[in-house]
Amino acid sequence: MVSRRTFLAGSGAVTAGGFGLLPGLQSTALAAPSSTSGSPARLLPAFARPHHLHYGDVSKLNGADQTLLTTLQGVVNRARPELYFSFDTGTMSTPDAKWLADMRLPTTTYKNPLDLVAKYRHRVRGAIVHDPAVPDSLNVATTLAGLEDAVVANADQAKAHGLRIVKDLRGMFDDDRVKTYRWQLDNLFPRVTHKLLAGLPPTRVVPVENVQWKEIARETRQIRDSSNRGSYDLDVSAELGKEAVYVRFADSFTDDGWGGSVAEVTVKANGTQIAHFLPGTPDEAQYLFDGVNSSIGGEANRFSDGGGYFIYRFEPPAGTTSLVITATMWNQYLVAATDTAPTRIEPFAYFRDYVVATKALVSWLPPGGETGDLLIEHFAKYPTLAPYMGWFANDVSGEWDGVDLASQGGSPVIAADFYMNGTVHAGFTAPISDKVRPVRRISKPKNKVYLTLTFGEGDNIQYCQRHMRDLWDDPKRGEAPANWTISPLLLETGPGLFSHFQRTATANDLLVCGPSGAGYTYPGSWKPDQFTQFLKLTGSVLRRTGINQVYSYSHRENDKWVLLSEEIARGFAKYTPLKGIMQTWDGDLLAVRQGGLPIVGQWGAPGKAAEYKAALDARVAQWDGAAPLFISGGINAWSWTPSDIADLAALLGDPYELILANTFFDLLNRTL
Incomplete structure (x- = not known):
């Protein structure tokens, strides 16, 4: 996941304050995935169907x-x-x-x-x-x-x-x-x-409208290895004249996730130091004007990728004619300054x-x-x-x-x-099919590189509502096979949304479950008995939406994502209809069987089609060609579109074959 998003529960009975007394809402069981009558129970409150809308x-x-x-x-x-x-x-x-x-x-x-x-x-x-x-x-x-x-x-x-x-x-x-x-x-x-x-x-x-930013520094090379780390003097004297100067650090290449990083800042007015701080410390707080779209990295550095940024505010003494900021920074930085407050709260x-x-x-x-x-x-x-x-x-x-x-x-x-x-x-209700998409079966695997590509972020219902709809309307969608993670909980939070994506999918679009089932979660962090309840709920919503692949996280150890355990995989196999799991992974290519299910590690590369293809080629160069190679490729939904998928597909000749996840797992399951 590349964005913001988020959340917990323990024991406790449902008490007063539920929905029994609210007009238009139905009280439904929470803890079990299905009721004693056999009909599915709701996880979330139900609303009446709208008849007429007042719109603004x-x-x-x-x-x-x-x-x-x-x-x-x-x-x-x-x-x-x-x-x-x-x-x-x-x-x-x-x-x-x-x-x-x-x-x-x-x-x-x-x-x-x-x-x-x-x-x-x-x-x-x-x-x-x-x-x-x-x-x-x-x-x-x-x-x-x-x-x-x-x-x-x-x-x-x-x-x-x-x-x-x-x-x-x-x-x-x-x-x-x-x-x-x-x-x-x-x-x-x-x-x-x-x-x-x-x-x-x-x-x-x-953002405040009509703010004029002046570019101060830009890294014009796509550097991702910190090789340009250094101490840079940023002269923002031209923005003096008002109460303060605002300095924005952003990403000079917004599509690959390696924005500028800053580890130390010193500010001098007419040669005299007026500020010095390290990111993430109390000293930084008085100067950080807007840091909501940034993060603190492992080197105590502040960074922001893609369309994000962070802004510092410096108020020089009266009469200042020279204001120079010295920043220790690296990677794909883009620095700009203005004398106008660029945002409001x-x-x-x-x-x-x-x-x-x-x-x-x-x-x-x-x-x-x-x-x-x-x-x-x-x-x-x-x-x-x-x-x-x-x-x-x-x-x-x-x-x-x-x-x-x-x-x-x-x-x-x-x-x-x-x-x-x-x-x-x-x-708003709409028809949702529980039929599973038929597999395009490859009768005999060849010694090829079988690649499946998956848009992330689908657990995020606001993404499904907004950005996924924009991506879905790309006229090149369907030209090449692509998997789309989606939240099966749209069954209750937006059935019309789920129905639209399901009904308008082409033969090259496959809906798969977003991480890690009936909600965003880390399976390895759950208590076993509670996770069983989660798996039962997941199985219920997947069967009702015809989904049988999932993108899953596991949990982190020593800042690394680890393989889903045998016990967790067995639980997925027992309680859900899944035929395969794509999981977040930090290591080399992964394709294993756990608990009777094929599990693949999600592989990714920065950049758009040509760079992604080059990274694929570099990885495949290590393959001996003696057996099929399976690669589950992650696609950044915030920077890629179906047009980019089509561009990549056009570059994929022998030995690659681009396939949907259901075919991928069917083939992998028979090959492992």
């Missing part, structure tokens, strides 16, 4: 107004989905608009979406007012909004829209995140649903409709230190298999640590923090 484009609204509307959407849509918003640009080429069109429901469009507050004001009890000085109070307000049938607003919004203040959180909390969420857990947990818990950032960073509005509608508890606890300890306490209060929906703080490191904690606690993660209109998509 909210893409130009600020985060505060979007939050007001998404929490209103949660209260209204709980009974039956009626509100739907576009968070893109409002044209029919955006994912939100495409899915709306696909539903073919009657709609009423509102030029000013905020008019919907007055239309539906009688459906809410009023507003929960959050404290703008304490960002995490927005999450507490969201939890309370679900419990009190209210919207989340600031004081000015409540006044402007004539909303009665149900609860005012101003002055109630300070900036101690642990204390804030401790209060919420102690006071609100008995009232919330115990079918799921949520994790959402209280704020987001929004706004409330994070996304997915709050689903949280409010389901009366879920929402927090934002980085999975380390005191906040990690409190996160573990949260998970321990929830039943096994209660999903964590949303994401984790701290980018990739937060993902690994958070999902590992969730796995240890028996909870699958559903990456959903940017899943828009979740209450509508969960209610």
